[in-house]
Amino acid sequence: MxxxxxxxxxxxxxxxxxxxxxxxxxxxxxxxxxxxxxxxxxxxxxxxxxxGWGAKRKVPHFDDLLFLGASMSRYPLEGYREKCDTDVVLGDRYASRPLHLATPVTIAGMSFGALSANAKEALGRGASEVGTSTTTGDGGMTPEERGQSKHLVYQYLPSRYGMNPDDLRKADAIEIVLGQGAKPGGGGMLLGQKITERVAGMRTLPVGIDQRSASRHPDWTGPDDLEIKIGELREITDWKTPIYVKIGASRPYYDTALAVKSGADVVVLDGMQGGTAATQQVFIENVGIPTLAAIPQAVQALQELGMHRKVQLIVSGGIRTGADVAKAMALGADAVAIGTAALIALGDNDPRYAAEYSALGSAAGFYDDFQDGRDPAGITTQDPELSSRLDPVAAGRRLANYLRVLTMEAQTIARACGKSHLHNLEPEDLVALTIEASAMARVPLAGTSWIPGVRGSF
Amino acid sequence: MVTLTAPEATARALDGPTVVDLAGAPVRDLNQALHQAADGQSWTITNPGGKHSLAVGINSDVSVTIEGHAGYYAAGMHQKGTVKITGNAGVGLAENIMSGTVHVEGDASQSAAATGHGGLVVIDGNAGARCGISMKGVDIVVGGNIGHMSAFMAQAGRLVVCGDAGDALGDSIYEARIYVKGSVASLGADCIEKPLKAEHLAELADLLAAAGRTDNPADFKRYGSARNLYHFHVDNSTAY
Incomplete structure (x- = not known):
């Protein structure tokens, strides 16, 4: 700090x-x-x-779930011979140009400002190489990012920094941000060290100030207004562009239902382990609920409305492995998003910078002072010397490698469960290791048919 | 759906504006046609009936007149040309306007010209709460009064109020300039009255003239940021 x-x-x-x-x-x-x-x-x-970073406290998570592989009553698929598809269509409820991604692992919203231009370019390169999307953040769209991103999601945030109709029309999808998992109910924050001339210019702010972004949208309040706002964005983009609504996980059952009612094509649900570039620690650790607890509530809302798989659900917050991807999808997600893990793939918290982390009073594996702009890895900084350490081509390749591993790991599990598409994974494939995870994920405690809180389970 | 044709394809284009009657045509067709309009065209919209998202995303130098009342987000993200509304406008009039002019002859609801990056918004009547919230370069001239929390977090641009301002004017303001002729119920955090110098009188005169007003610039007071909250500091913890 x-x-x-x-x-x-x-x-x-x-x-x-x-x-x-x-x-x-x-x-x-x-x-x-x-x-x-x-x-x-x-x-x-x-x-x-x-x-920076998300909640560090230990909470029930995907680690507390296990898959039931195929055996007598389920046929597995041959690991290297039989197809297990991974593609996903996002936004086909109303948009005439939905996204069609090759892998369901997307890159979450992170701003130019919070991240260096090289880091943003690397995210675009890595995502594009494997056919998935990347997302802008609280600071507008940069030409580098648009140029390097095959599928770019443009965030529509309370601050509206850099918001303009030209970029809106260039976007492949629009994500209306109501909140993020690290701080549901909080606005963005970018400290003066990172408000360089370029960042300040893009946000119409004085250079070097401590920026406090608004936490509420300036021109709408509540789901009825949101419906009208979504209508306006659709009119401006001639109903071509998918519109996502991103919520920080706090009341996901109601928020998901209201997002659907408001006309969203896609709901993005971010759990408390989801990262941030700068937020009060007390906020990160004490507001919001774990990703594991949030998914079943959102899926229940979608199912009750008959909109599961029609309005797609993207889940983020603590996705690290292909197993996490598979578990999120088995619980009902259509896709996932990664932020913190993507930064680590780029080179964040690399032990090669151990001496420099130590000089900053931190250590490789612990570094979370993203707000300071002194990142030795050149990712969460606007310092030209530090930024230049990150080679966007090499870092993009590392991210592409990592995204491929996540996808292949998820396929490995899906085939073992006999599924020919990641979307065919289902809660029935899962059991829980702890009573807490069982209650939150609504899958039985391993070796029992008991789901705490679900009537009739025993 | 009714398909509207561009003015050059209609007989009426030869001797006047293209008329779109929203009693029959859907808003979708209107906006689609406006997005395909060419510079110099004139459009008149009748029977707007308070419908939302009228004339949003205009990106050509057209002249649009809405005869009556508009709902939410009229002329939203306006980029070029002129939109005139002869009645009242709902929430988020000309939100995120980039350039061009939007003129309301009646009153505007809350969040008028919210987050506007440029251009000119003229409201002959009153504006509701949060007028000019998060404004980023737009110029706003209000003939009447404005509601509470106006120019909240205003970053750049000018807000001119010929009547009175409500509570918490300019709360957490950055570099925007506010001119008020009448009374100010209260100033928000970090907003202070500032001296009205020659350069301010000159820009105010230009803004009033652009809005077609005859008010005397010398009758106004200027407000702006004290710049005390630009950095987090322990001594400011009770200011918010």
């Missing part, structure tokens, strides 16, 4: 004595070392901690 205009003495991370247990020292579960450091930091600065 770092707060502008408040000098914080650089401190090396306190090394724990090697012989804690031998000395009979006992760490408090309530006041652990991280908590003590937070209190000390607050007392020293008088300002809350701002950081």
């Amino acid at each position: 770092t707060i502008t205009s408040i000098p914080v003495p650089a401190q090396a991370p306190a090394a724990a004595p090697a012989n804690i247990a031998e000395l009979g020292l006992r760490e408090s579960a309530t006041f652990d070392r991280a908590t003590i450091a937070d209190i000390q930091r607050a007392a020293a600065t008088g300002v809350y901690d701002i950081r």
Whole structure:
């Protein structure tokens, strides 16, 4: 963490004595070392901690689910011979030009400003290479990004920084952002270190200020207005462009139903593990619900309205592996989005920069001070020297590799479950390892037919 | 659906504007036709009936007159040419306008010219709450009063109010300039009165003239950002 205009003495991370247990020292579960450091930091600065990344606390997640592979009563597919399709169509409810992606793993919205131009270009290159989409962020569309992205989703945010009808017409889809999983109910934030002349120009802001984005849209409130707003965007784009509605997971059952009612083509649902470039830590860790808990609620809303698979559901927040992709889709998602994992694939938190992370008071694997703009990997920065460290071509190739691995891993699981398309995965393929995950995901606890909270299960 | 034809294909184009009667034609056909319109054309829309999203996304130098009341987002994302509304306009009039002119002869509801990046929005009557919210370069001239939270987070452009302003004017304002002739119920966080110098009188005179008004620039007061909240600072924690 770092707060502008408040000098914080650089401190090396306190090394724990090697012989804690031998000395009979006992760490408090309530006041652990991280908590003590937070209190000390607050007392020293008088300002809350701002950081990047999503929730770091442990919550029930996809790790708590397992697949039931095929056996006597289900036929598996041959791993290297029989087809398992992965393509997905997004936005065919109303839009005359829906997206048709080769893989259901998309790239989540991240702004130029939060990320360097090279990082945005790399995301576009990697996504385009495997036939999936990438997404703008709270800062408008850059020519580099549009040029490198075969499928580009243009975010429509409360701030409307850089929003203009020319870019709107160039977009392959429009994503109306109501919130994000890291901070449902909060607006964007970009600290002065990253408001360079180019970023400031794109956002019509003074150079170097600490930007606070609005948390509510300026010209509509509630689902009835949203329906009219979606109508306006459709009129401007002549009903060609798919319109997504992105919600941070808090009340996904109602929010999904209302997004459908408002006329969305696609609902994007972001759980609390979803990342941010800069938000108060107290917000990231304490507002919103886990991705695992959110998906079944959204799917239930879609099913009750008869709109499951008609209005597509994109799930994000903590997707790391092909297993996570398969589990999200088995629970009813049509596609997923990755943000944090995509940045790691580009080179974020790479151990090769261990010495520099250490000099910033962090460590490879822990670095989350995206708001500071001093990212040694050249991703979450606007510093020209740091940005130049990221080769957009090589980083784009790493992302494409990673996206291919996610897709192949998901196919591996789907074939084992006897599915010829990732969309054929279903909740019946899953069991839960814990009671909490069972209740949230609404699949039985492994070895039982019990789903806590579901009537009639035993 | 009724298919509208471009003016050159109609007999009426020879001696006057193309008339679209929304009592019969759907809004979709109107907007599609306007998106295909050529520079210099004139269009008149009758029986608008308060319908939403009228004349949105115009991208050619056309002159459009809406005879009556418009609903939400009239002339939304306006880019070129002129749109005149002879009645009242609903929420989000000319939202995100880029250039060109939008003129309402009656009143406008809340969030008029929200997030506008350029161009001129003239409201002869009153404007509701949040007029000019998050404005990014648009010029707005209101003949009457404006509601509360107007010019909230206003980033750039000029807002001229010939009547009174409601509560919390210019809250969290950035570099936009506000001119008010009448009273201001209260100023929002970080918004202060500023001296009215010669350059301001000159730009105000230009704006009033562009809006077809005869008010005296010297009768106005100027408001803008104190720039105290541009950086997060512990001492500002009670300002918001």
